[in-house]
Amino acid sequence: MAADPSRSAADAGAAAEAGDDRLLEVENLQTVFHTERETIRAVDGVSFGIAEGETLGLVGESGSGKSVTARSIMGLVDSPGELLPDSSIRFDGRELTGLSEKQYERVRGGGVAMVFQDPLSTLNPVYTVGNQIEEALSLHRGLSGMDATEKAIELLEDVGIPDAARRVSEYPHEFSGGMRQRAVIAMALACDPDLLICDEPTTALDVTIQAQILELLAELQEEHGLAILFITHDMGVIAEVCDRVAVMYAGEVxxxxxxxxxxxxxxxxxxxxxxxSIPSTQRGAERLETIEGEVxxxxxxxxxxxxxxxxxxxxxxxxxxxxxxVPVAxxxxxxxxxxxxxxxxDEPREQAVDRHAGEAAQPHVGADDAGGDSR
Ligand code: SF4
Incomplete structure (x- = not known):
């Protein structure tokens, strides 16, 4: 997980290539939402892969389609949303698009788990944290009774909750924000996933707690060999946790x-x-740049x-x-x-434009439009 600043770009590239055995392969994912007036193309032709044990960061401003991408992989896109027919999501060699809800439940329980930004949206306030982890253990690992309780305590210990044997009987409101997110991660681990999708898991936490959760995820990844899809709008977080990055804008990578x-x-x-727009200590008092306008x-x-x-x-x-x-090697x-x-x-501007237009073999498109400031 954590990007070692001493690694060269070439090392990182070689590592990604070496781990080319893709656990998740998303190809031409198109997720649309139908409204009365129009069809919103929230995810429009997205492709990427994640190898075992690798962390891929999906970064972009809000509205870029990151979370819808995650929900599409998890099979959590409800009507009026749908995946268009050419979309493909292969997990561990199995095509997930077109699975029934029942089949998808097994994928969510077995291979893929998700951690959301707000732990309170995952935890039920009327059950103890232990009950909720035990329920996941019962559903996905067939554990019950003392076995499930012991495993729940072990998972809480794994995610760094002190005095886990006592806290297993506490309710979510008795946990701090950071501890709740740890409990949610423990619930995700109860499914023994191969891929963990983390959707802005630290955005609601203060900076110190955020660093602790990122560290925890790195440790768990190492221990469990997890692949992680890490969704964030924060380039600083990307630098800390990811092996590779896909930048999204308006539904596209x-x-x-x-x-x-x-x-x-x-x-x-x-x-x-x-x-x-990343805050940097080297920047001193210089103002951060922002990108004008909206997605x-x-x-x-x-x-x-x-x-x-x-x-x-x-x-x-x-x-x-x-x-x-196109490759930009x-x-x-x-x-x-x-x-x-x-x-x-390295191509003349007009030729590059033609290549994108898919008309490279023909007279170029919009030669006059290609601008005079050839690079
Ligand atoms: S240079 Fe043109 S194609 Fe490239 S990002 Fe800007 S607007 Fe898009």
């Missing part, structure tokens, strides 16, 4: 790379904007770059051609992609 590579060589203008809500297939209205590097073609993810790193018309940067 716009850049993907090993974490060190992403921080050293961000390519997409949106990623650069996110990185400029749009996509309601039609993209025919342009959705970031164009906010992009400081936009040129005319950005409003006419939808960028596809740094030497020694071959799994870095960006969906931006500025790339591949």
């Amino acid at each position: 716009v850049e993907q790379a090993p974490v060190v590579e992403l921080f050293e060589n961000p390519r997409h203008p949106y990623t650069r904007g996110l990185l400029r 749009p809500t996509p309601n039609a297939p993209a025919t342009d770059c959705r970031f164009a209205p906010r992009c400081p590097e936009a040129f005319d073609a950005c409003r006419e051609v939808h960028p596809e993810a 740094t030497e020694g790193v071959d799994d870095h992609t960006a969906a931006c018309l500025l790339y591949p940067e």
Whole structure:
């Protein structure tokens, strides 16, 4: 989990490649919500994979589609939402799209567990913390009675709850915010998952507790060999916990790379904007930059770059051609992609635009529009 700053980008790339045995493979995920007036394309063609024991960070502003991606993987998209037919989510070699609710319950209980931002949304206030962990143990591991209680205490100890034998009988309101999140993680572990999806698990916690929870997740990952999908809007958290990162904007992944590579060589203008908004001790009194404007809500297939209205590097073609993810390799790193018309940067601008438009073999599209500031 935690990104070691001493690791080079090439090391990180090689590690990701070595672990290419993907536990989760999401391909062309499209999750839409139908309203009376329109269809919202909350997740629009997202693809990524996670290897065993790897942490992939999914980062972006609120409204970028991160949480809907997580809920889609968990089979928690309810009507009026649906996954479009070309979407694929393979977990441990098994296709999850199209499973019945009953079949999905077994996936959620066995292979994949989720930790949400607000522990109170997961914990039931009228049952003790122990009851709730024991229920998960009974459902997913067939334990009951003293066996379940002992295991619940062991799990609470595993997640760092002091005096677990006593606290197992306490109610959620008797736990502090940080302890509640630890209890939720213990409940998730009761399912003995291979993949843990963490949706902003530390956002509601103060900074010290946040650091403790991140440390706990790193320890548990090491101990249990967990793969983690870590969702956050916070690039600082990404730097601490992830091996690889997928940056989301308006329902799409716009850049993907090993974490060190992403921080050293961000390519997409949106990623650069996110990185400029991280508080840094080196920045002194200098004001943090923010990205002007808001994430749009996509309601039609993209025919342009959705970031164009906010992009400081936009040129005319950005409003006419939808960028596809293309390799933006740094030497020694071959799994870095960006969906931006500025790339591949070793191609003339017009040719790059044509490639994105899927018309490379034909006379280029919008040559005049491709702008005069060729890179
Ligand atoms: S395609 Fe154009 S608008 Fe979109 S990120 Fe790249 S330069 Fe900016």
